[in-house]
Amino acid sequence: SWTTGSIVEEQVAAIRAQIGSKRAICALSGGVDSAVAAALVNRAVGEQLTCVYVDHGLMRKGETEQVEKDFVAATGATLRLVDASERFLDALAGVSDPETKRKIIGREFIRVFEQAQAELVAEAGAAGEDVAFLVQGTLYPDVVESGGGTGTANIKSHHNVGGLPEDIEFQLVEPLRQLFKDEVRLVGQELGLPEEIVHRQPFPGPGLGIRIIGEVTRERLDLLREADAIVREELTAAGLDRDIWQCPVVLLADVRSVGVQGDGRTYGHPIVLRPVSSEDAMTADWSRLPYDLLARISNRITNEVRDVNRVTLDITSKPPGTIEWE
């Protein structure tokens, strides 16, 4: 019969058989899929696996630390953290167009990862070892989608660690290929991954870069990170994390409006809250969050986040709106 424990055992045995005595690498994104895939491979081959985490500087508050500390503490996996935030910010300077931003972030991510990959291969080679495997968190729906040829229009160019170029020198290890998302979460739990990773809501690969409407700058990222942290804190405190699908927080960086605070006039930016309910992100409805919760979020953001003097709520379903603003 189907149990999470038997899935883990079965996969661990299959991974050991596949990798043998060679080495493997895995790109961690902070998301549940890559974390569970890496944890499984780590359980199977331990130090033969090296995880690489590219910090593009577009993550939310505490997320990089979560990978750096909590993931490593839970799994004992070997992790290389590449701080590439400077590089991403430079590449994004002066860019406001959403698709251009997505392409730049995707391109830089691949370049940085390939560089880390090449370094690892060189080091292992010097030690007489062979890095032959690339671990990916591909799920069953991804397999069906890419093989099924559904002919759906590509509305936004997506970026995630599953979309890395398949270097022909690497063989893929995809231990989640037969699993659905809820099963992946159960496996993650079984492997002892922290709740925050196992039940993380979806977060786009390009991160906060596509939640700043306008040019992405360090200052704007800091501001959005603060607002986003407040929203997540309040949603968690209200016990609503499992009820909503996700809640993008968007900074309208090119818009200013007049406000009043203390005894002074302000001229600051609006923040948009985009809480949605959904089954699969293909369609979505805006979440009817309690008014007192919205009031608390609004008060806290305008009081605590410098330069933000207005909080607005997105009440558009998908379609016609997408979940993200870019």
Ligand code: XMP
């Ligand atoms: P949209 O905005 O198209 O988003 O309604 C649908 C879902 O996909 C997430 N999303 C992404 N996930 N890489 C990802 O891994 C991406 O580039 C990306 N863009 C959007 C979005 O957060 C929502 O859950």
